[in-house]
Amino acid sequence: MTHTDTQVLAYLTDMDGVLIHEGHLIPGADEFLAELRDREVPYTVLTNNSMRTPRDLAARLKVIGLDVPEDRIWTSASATAVFLNDQRPNGTAYVVGESGLTTALHEIGYVLTETDPDYVVLGETRTYSFEAITTAIRLIDKGARFIATNPDATGPSLDGVLPATGSVAALITRATGREPYYVGKPNPLIMRTALRRMDAHSGTTVMIGDRMDTDVLAGLESGCRTMLVLSGISTQESIEAYPYRPTKVLTSVADLVGHTSDPFA
Template identity: 35%
Template sequence: MKHYKAYLIDLDGTMYRGKQPIPEAKVFIDELKFRQIPFMFVTNNSSRTPELTQEKLINFGIEAESVQIMTASLATASLIKEEKPDATAFVIGEDGIIKALEDKGIKVVDKDPDYVVMGIDRDNTYKKLVEACVHLQNGATFIATNPDIKVPTEKGFVPGNGAFATLVENVTGMKPEIVGKPTGHMLYIALEQLGVEPSDAIMVGDNYQTDIQAGIRANMDTLHVQTGVTSQEELRQYSVQPTYSIKTLADWFD
């Protein structure tokens, strides 16, 4: 096994399963710490701040610094900051994205924004969607934190951010730049923060279509773990395979 200088790691299905712990995940993280290998969690969730995710991980016995949590919101803010340091943004989204943008000095505005940023917003309204459509038709740049169309809940599937971003795309004819998985943007930004080249790092996750795809697109090696969405059988159907696929994270550091 190659020595990787950094690990990027998915959360749900990899570190825990909904509200259930995955015991091998804690052992894996403890081993990374013991070997002092840098790592960062990468999540498409745009509504939670890193601090809230940090608290969630502690419930599963996994301790991480808040700087070790890269969210699609933080990555979106970094991306905009890089493109246009004094940018303004009209935002559909919750605390996670609004705080991330403001922390980077991006002004959240209602009028004449440079960007329209969409993240999941459980207070979304017809009026907000109209405004997003109008701003885009007036020339704003369209960014979506993540493309998830539907999110599983105990009541069934409910709309994810991708469902609303697609609605706005259908009305305006404009495709959003997607920051979260399965694109490589968020992973590149995480690696930049760690100062590690993609070729020296590995992306760990359970979901081929998001985690492994993102790793592949970010030119990283990939480690698929069979504790979540994509089974070993399903994995075989894909023409581009992950670098490794293991049953649980206990099989990694032997």
């Protein structure tokens, strides 16, 4: 394999489990991003979490020691807004989610309503309301199209796992018989929108993540090489359960410091 074959010109990286863990900086993450910045390598922090806006996430990351400009952050809410704007510009939606999702939809000119919306859009929240879920079910039964920001069944917290978008989507599907269209990882759609924003090509971009079922699969299906870090949800043993493999397995992104130009050499 020649140097050209292994050259990496851009990075996509998950956030939780790769750069931060339970609200704390993962050692080496700051040095990794600093090296990309110093070398002027394009990168995007790509998260399935739709709760916060890129601006809010950038502020939160800064507090724990990671300097990531908001235009380097791409969320499943941002990708969902791009998708809906492409499918049905200036449409209407009933949203179950937080400000990250409602802000993204407002920015594309969507009207949020409970009255005959074009879409029901389900995102992440720590306070899923039974009333809101019931409203979503009734609107889908009446013909609203069902969109979900991401398929993650659980999310991390200091007290253990929490039910996430995928679990609540399953509840709505059970009640309506309608499956949502998931925009976030592993859908290559979110990868393509992120690559387009960086003006990067999948063949020279690496996807770094801590989950086989979202991060690695998304990278694989988008034509990117993949790196799985063991600083989040995955273990060396859990990799074996999947029929596909990451291009490389790392203890954490600290292993990439000093090697970002040719990480597969």
